[in-house]
Amino acid sequence: KAGVTQTPRYLIKTRGQQVTLSCSPISGHRSVSWYQQTPGQGLQFLFEYFSETQRNKGNFPGRFSGRQFSNSRSEMNVSTLELGDSALYLCASSFSTDTDTQYFGPGTRLTVL
Amino acid sequence: DAKTTQPPSMDCAEGRAANLPCNHSTISGNEYVYWYRQIHSQGPQYIIHGLKNNETNEMASLIITEDRKSSTLILPHATLRDTAVYYCIVRASGGGADGLTFGKGTHLIIQP
Numbered sequence: 001k002a003g004v005t006q007t008p009r010y011l012i013k014t015r016g017q018q019v020t021l022s023c024s025p026i027s028g029h030r031s032v033s034w035y036q037q038t039p040g041q042g043l044q045f046l047f048e049y050f051s052e053t054q055r056n057k058g059n060f061p062g063r064f065s066g067r068q069f070s071n072s073r074s075e076m077n078v079s080t081l082e083l084g085d086s087a088l089y090l091c092a093s094s095f096s097t098d099t100d101t102q103y104f105g106p107g108t109r110l111t112v113l
Numbered sequence: 114d115a116k117t118t119q120p121p122s123m124d125c126a127e128g129r130a131a132n133l134p135c136n137h138s139t140i141s142g143n144e145y146v147y148w149y150r151q152i153h154s155q156g157p158q159y160i161i162h163g164l165k166n167n168e169t170n171e172m173a174s175l176i177i178t179e180d181r182k183s184s185t186l187i188l189p190h191a192t193l194r195d196t197a198v199y200y201c202i203v204r205a206s207g208g209g210a211d212g213l214t215f216g217k218g219t220h221l222i223i224q225p
Contacts, residue, residue: 103159
C-alpha cells in the first residue's frame with residue numbers, strides 16, 4: 001500500500017498570506033490528524049478529522065483550520081501567516097478514530113518570511 | 114494520557130543491540146505504550162506498540178515490565194540508519210482526546 005502523501009513538500013510564503021496544505025491518507029484509512037513541529041515546541045497536535053467531521057482540536061488559534069473530503073483526503077489552511085508559523089506540518093492517518101496506530105506522512109516544510 | 118520520561122540521548126555501537134528505556138510510572142490499565150522514531154526532518158515512523166505483553170516485529174522488540182511502569186525498546190542489531198529521535202508515547206485505547214503527545218524523546222546515535 002502507498003503511504004501517507006503530503007503536498008507540497010516545501011513552501012515559502014510571506015507574512016499575512018494564507019496557505020493550504022494537502023494530505024492523502026493510506027488507502028482505507030478514514031481518520032486524518034495534523035501536527036505542527038517546531039524546534040521550540042516540538043510536535044504538537046492541531047486537529048483530527050474522521051468521516052469529514054472534526055473530532056478533536058489542539059490548542060491553536062482559529063487561523064488554523066482544516067477539512068476532510070468524502071474520499072478521506074484532508075486539507076489544512078493557515079490564514080494571515082505569522083513568522084512563528086514556520087514549521088514542519090505533519091499529517092497522520094489511521095484506520096479509524098478509535099485505532100491509535102497513526103502513520104505519518106513526510107511533512108510539508110513551511111517557511112514564512 | 115500518562116506522561117513518559119526518556120533519557121535525552123544515547124550512543125550505541127553499530128551492530129550492537131540498542132536498548133532505549135522509557136519510564137511511564139503513571140500509566141493506566143487501558144493505556145498502550147507506543148514507540149515512534151523520527152529521522153531528521155522526516156515524518157515520525159511507527160515502530161511497535163504493546164499493552165502488557167512483550168512484543169516483537171521486524172523492526173524491534175518491546176519489553177514492558179510486569180508492573181507496566183517502564184518499558185524498553187530493543188533494536189537488535191543497530192545500523193547507522195537507526196540514528197534518530199525515538200519517542201515513547203502512552204495512549205489509551207479508544208482514540209479521541211488530543212492526538213498523540215510527543216515528548217522530547219531520546220536522540221539515539223549509532224557510532225560506526
